[in-house]
Amino acid sequence: MTSSLAPPGYGRGVLIVVEHFWTWYRRNWRATAVSSVLQPLLFLLAFGVGFGSLVDRGGGAAAATGGVSYLVYLAPALLAVSAVQSAAFESTYPVLSGFKWQRIYHAMTAGPITPGQVALGHLAWVAAKMAGSGAIYIVVIALVGGVTGPGIVVSLLAAVLTGAAVASLVTAFAATVETEGGAFNVIFRFVVIPMTLFSGTFFPVDRLPAVVRPLAWVSPLWHGTELARMAALGRWTLFPALGHLAYLSALLAVGVVLATRLFTRRLAR
Template sequence: MSGTESPRGGSVAAGSASGRGAQGPQSEMARAAIAAGTLPRRWGALYVAEHRTRSMAAYKGTIIATGIGNPVVYLFALGVGLATLVDANVGGAGATVSYLTFVAPALLASAAVTIATEEFSYPILGAFKWNPTFFAINASPISPRQIVDGQMLSVLVRMVPSCIVYFLFMLVFGAVPSPIGWLSILAAVATGMAVGAVLMSYVSTLQTDSGQIALLMRFGLTPMFLFSGTFFPLAQLPAYLQWIGWISPLWHGTELGRVFSYGAPEPIWLTVAHVLYLAAWFVFGWLASRRVTARRLNK
C-alpha cells in the first residue's frame, strides 16, 4: 500500500521529512542574509563615507600638496607682498588690524568652499553617470538618504583636517590675535558645507555633462569670491553691487570667521544671522539632495 493512500503512511511521512530538510538550509540562508543587512541598514552612511574616503586615496598626493601648499603660498604672498603695500597706505587711516589678519579668515573660508566644489561637483555626477556607484550601492540595503549622508561625512573627513592645517599656518604667520580664533575653523567648515550641499542638490539633477558645472564655477562661484568681501570690505563696493555679498554664503562665513579670529566689530544680531543663514543653506541643500537622489535612484 503506497504512502499517499493514507495520511499516516510512510511515504507521506518521508516526503514531509524531506521537505523539512529542504527548508532548513533555505531558512538559514534567509536569516544570514537578514543579519548581514542589519548593519548597512542602520549605519549605511558610515559605509558610504568609508567607501568615498578610500576613493580619495587615489589623489591623496594632490590633497596633501594643496592642503599644505595653498596656505603657505597665499599667506606668504599676502603677508609679505600685498599686505605690506596695503598696511603702508591705510595703516594710519583708522585700520585696527593688519591686512593679513583681515584677509586670513576669508582665505580659510575660501579654502573650505574650494574643497566643497571639488567633492560635490564632478564626483557626484560621475557616481550617477560615468561610474554609477550610487546605483550599485542602492541595490544593497543602503538607502539613497544614507548615500547622501555618507557623501557629506566623507567631505567632512577631508575638509576639517585641511581647515585645521590652514589655521595652523595662520597662527604661524601671526594672523590670529584672538584667543577664540580657532572657532574660525568651524565657521569655514560651515561655509564649505553650506555651499557644497546646495551644489550637490543641483549636480544630482544633471543627466549629462554639457558644461553646466563649468558654467556654474565661472559665473556663480567666481563672482562669489570676488564680491563677498574676501579681499576688501564689502562696503568698498558700490551700493548696487553689495547685495551680491549679502546673499553670498562666503560673505557670511568670512564675516563670522573675522569675528572669531580678531573680534571684528559687528552687532550680535548680525553674527546670529550669519549662523542661521549658513544653516539654512546647508539644510536646504541636504534635504534637496536626499529628495533628488531618492527619486533618481528609485525610478
C-alpha cells in the first residue's frame, strides 16, 4: 500500500524532528538538568561569587576586567561556556545513539523525512535547548547581581550562536564515528576543556604567553565570549564585533553543510 499523504515541506520536516526531541525532553528533562543548568550555575557561584570576591578584594584585577566586578566580567563568559559545553555533549553520544544504538534517525528517514532535515532538526533542537537553559541562567545571575543592563539578552544570542557553531561541527564529526564513541573523549579533553580555560573566560587572552594566543583566537568560544561581554557591558566596538560575528557564522555554515552531507551519506547506506 502507498500513502496518499504528501511529504512535509523542508521547514516542516525540520520542525517535526524538533518536535520529537521536545516530546522526549519534556518527560525526561531531569536527566539533563545537572549538565545543562546546574553545572554552569555552580561555576558561577564558585568562581563569580566565591573566587570573585577574593579577586575584587585584591584590587589588582580592575584593569583586566575593565573596572567592573569579577562577577559581572565572568557572567557573560560563563553563558557562552555553558552553551559550548552543552552543544558538545548534545552532539556526540546522542548523535551516535541516533545512528547506532537507538537508531532513531533510521526510523525518521524511513518515512518522508530526509537525512538533511534530521541533521537540521537536531541542530535546531540543540539551539533551542541552549536558549532555554541560558534564559534560566540569566535570571539567576540577575538575582546575584551579575547583570548590569539589558545587553545580557544579546549576550544570550551570542552564546547560542557560539554553541550552534560548535554543535554543527561536532555533529558532523559524530556522523562519521562508527565505534562506541571513544573518539569523543579526545574532543572533550583536548578541545572543550582547553577552550573553557584559555579562551578568555576567566582572564583576558592577553595575559597568556604570546605564543599561545593564536590558539585562543581561533577558538569559537573566544569569539563568542568577546561578543557576549561587549553586549553585557555595553562596550561595542564595530569592527571587532563584526569580525567575531562573521567568524562564528562561517563556522556554523561550514558545520551545517558538512552535517547534512554526512547524515545523508550515512543514512543512505
